Every structure is written in structure tokens, then in C-alpha cells.
Amino acid sequence: MQRVELSIPSHPIFERVVRASAAEVGVAFGFSDERVEDLKLAISEAVSNAIDHGNRGEVTKLVAVVFEIDGEKLEIRISDQGSGMERHDVSRHVIDEQSLETGQLRGFGMYLISELVDDYEVSSSQKGTMLTLRLYRRQEQP
Amino acid sequence: MNDIIRREEFGDVAILHITSTSVDAISAAAIATENEQMRPITVLDFNEVSFINSAGISALLKFVVSARKSGYKLFAMHVSPHHQKIFKMVEMSRFMPTIEERDLAEYR
Numbered sequence: 346m347q348r349v350e351l352s353i354p355s356h357p358i359f360e361r362v363v364r365a366s367a368a369e370v371g372v373a374f375g376f377s378d379e380r381v382e383d384l385k386l387a388i389s390e391a392v393s394n395a396i397d398h399g400n401r402g403e404v405t406k407l408v409a410v411v412f413e414i415d416g417e418k419l420e421i422r423i424s425d426q427g428s429g430m431e432r433h434d435v436s437r438h439v440i441d442e443q444s445l446e447t448g449q450l451r452g453f454g455m456y457l458i459s460e461l462v463d464d465y466e467v468s469s470s471q472k473g474t475m476l477t478l479r480l481y482r483r484q485e486q487p
Numbered sequence: 488m489n490d491i492i493r494r495e496e497f498g499d500v501a502i503l504h505i506t507s508t509s510v511d512a513i514s515a516a517a518i519a520t521e522n523e524q525m526r527p528i529t530v531l532d533f534n535e536v537s538f539i540n541s542a543g544i545s546a547l548l549k550f551v552v553s554a555r556k557s558g559y560k561l562f563a564m565h566v567s568p569h570h571q572k573i574f575k576m577v578e579m580s581r582f583m584p585t586i587e588e589r590d591l592a593e594y595r
Contacts, residue, residue, distance in 0.1 A: 357512035357542075364538070382538075382569040389540045393512060439578040440548065445555060450548040453541040453577050460576055 349412040353392075355400040355425075360392045363410050367421075370412045374419050375482060384419075384480060387461040390454035391423040391476045399425025399474050417482045422475055429469040491517040494524075500594045501526035502564070505536050510543030519546040522553040525561075528594065529554065530586060534565035544577060551582045562586035 351366055353359035367388040371381035392408055400406035406426040413420045438456040443449075458465060462478045469475075491514050493504040503521055507514040510533075531550065533539075539547075554561040563583050566574065574580040 360512065361509065379569060385538065386540055386573065389511065389538075393540065393542060439576075440551070440582060441578065445548070445552055445582070448552070450545045450552070451541070453544055457541060457573070457576065 347414040351410045352407050353410070354404045355396045355402055355406050355408060356404050357393065357396060359408075360389055360396065363392050363408075364389050366410075366412070370414070370419070374414055376480075380480070383461040387458045387478055388421060388423070390458050391421075391478065394454050394476070395423050395425035395427075395474070398430065399427035401427060419480045419482075421478045421480075423478070424475040425473045427473050429471050430467075430474050431469075489517055489521060492521045494521075496526065498594050499527040500530065500591060501528070502530045502532055502591070504532040504534065508535060508537045510536055510539040510546065512540075512542040515542050515546035518543070519549045522549040525550065525553055525557065525559050527557075528560045528562070530562045530564050530591065531583070532564045533567070533570060536570070537567075539570055539573065544573075544579060547579065547583065551579075555582075564588060564591075 349366065349370060351363055353362060364385050367385050368381055371384045376384065388410070392410065395408040396402060400408065409424045411422045438453050458478065463481050465476065465478045467474065467476050491505065491507045493506055495502040495504065505518060510518060529550065531547065550561055553559070561583050563574070563585050566585050571580070571585070574583070
């Protein structure tokens with residue numbers, strides 16, 4: 346098993362640090378360029394959620410990210426130091442006339458994550474929320 | 488003056504070249520402010536963009552909202568295959584279709 350650990354302050358600029366690391370881990374894992382892009386986006390959304398909704402942008406609170414390569418599986422755990430979340434909306438969220446009329450221009454993050462990774466789970470308590478993403482190495486079409 | 492958008496105008500057309508490689512929470516505000524100066528045909532050029540996340544999509548949606556209110560046309564240009572996939576996933580492509588650079592020639 347190989348492990349990479351990061352810990353960032355809750356500021357969006359540091360999300361870019363995690364994203365850059367995700368790209369390197371994805372390449373090391375043998376992902377195609379397209380799956381590296383999927384990985385970067387899924388992790389970006391997860392870290393942004395941890396910063397904005399978990400830690401509520403309090404820069405002194407940290408977001409911990411652990412990448413773990415275990416055989417054919419790449420697991421990423423993203424944890425915040427917030428007070429937990431009651432629910433996680435992973436329903437399909439797309440742009441439509443109604444959302445444009447009402448100004449609902451956000452909220453695509455969890456939907457994108459659910460589409461881009463092979464599986465994921467959320468655990469939340471009063472000590473924070475942890476999102477676990479899993480992607481598997483697979484035979485890619487040429 | 489906006490460091491993240493380079494503006495090009497001719498006739499009724501404005502091409503907004505996004506010069507940031509990331510359309511994310513950091514660049515979103517600067518990109519979104521340009522929606523206040525749209526032209527009847529506005530094209531967002533993603534040639535230099537290598538990453539877009541949902542915070543970036545939210546900023547781009549401000550252009551969609553402004554275009555719909557003004558009756559203007561909004562297009563995207565030089566969108567990578569990955570970003571085309573993401574735009575399709577959230578149905579952004581319905582409201583901001585892609586255009587080829589050669590199709591703008593008739594307006595010059």
C-alpha cells in the first residue's frame with residue numbers, strides 16, 4: 346500500500362495544491378489523461394465542499410486529504426473539522442430554465458463527484474465530515 | 488481592466504478570452520464580472536483553460552443568465568473534450584453551445 350497525506354488551511358487557493366497532487370497520484374496510478382481529469386475534478390469538488398460547507402471557510406480549520414493506492418484501488422479520504430452535516434444531496438443537479446430563473450447557480454459538486462468516481466461514501470459526526478472516494482484501475486478503451 | 492479576461496470586440500461580437508488556466512473559486516469572481524459587458528453575440532474562449540469546477544460553472548452561469556435577460560447569444564469556443572463532457576453532464580451545453588472560430592469570420 347502506498348499513501349500520500351496532505352493537510353491544507355481552509356482557503357480555496359490551497360484546493361489547487363490538492364488538485365495538483367491528485368494529478369500526480371493519478372498519473373502514478375496509471376490513469377489515462379481523461380481519468381486524471383475526472384479525478385482532479387472530483388477531488389476539487391470534495392475539497393471545496395470541505396472548505397465551504399464543512400469548515401465554513403474558517404482558515405484556521407484544516408482539510409485533511411489522504412490518497413491511498415492499494416492494488417487496483419485508489420482511495421481518497423477528505424476530512425474537515427466542521428460540525429457535521431445532516432444530509433448530502435447527490436441527486437442529479439443540472440442547469441435548467443427554472444434554476445436560471447431563480448438564480449440557483451450552485452450545487453453541482455456532489456452530483457459531479459457521484460458521476461466521476463466509481464464509488465463514494467460519506468460519514469459525518471459532530472467532529473466533522475469525511476468523504477471517501479474510490480476509483481479502480483480498469484482496462485481502458487484505446 | 489481584468490487580468491483574467493482579455494477582451495476582443497468587432498461589430499456585435501465580443502470574444503472573451505479566459506487567460507486563467509483554472510476556472511475555479513479563485514478566478515470565478517473576476518470572470519463573472521465581465522457578464523455586465525456582454526454584446527449581442529458573446530463568445531467565451533476556453534483555449535487556455537485546463538480546469539473548470541462547479542465554482543467556475545457558477546461563474547459561467549452568470550453569463551447565461553445575462554444573455555437570456557438581454558436576448559443575446561452566448562457561445563463557447565475551444566472547449567476541450569473533457570470540459571465538453573462536464574458541460575453535457577450539467578447540461579451547460581444547452582445554454583452555451585460551442586462555436587467554431589471559423590464561424591465567427593462572417594461577423595468580422
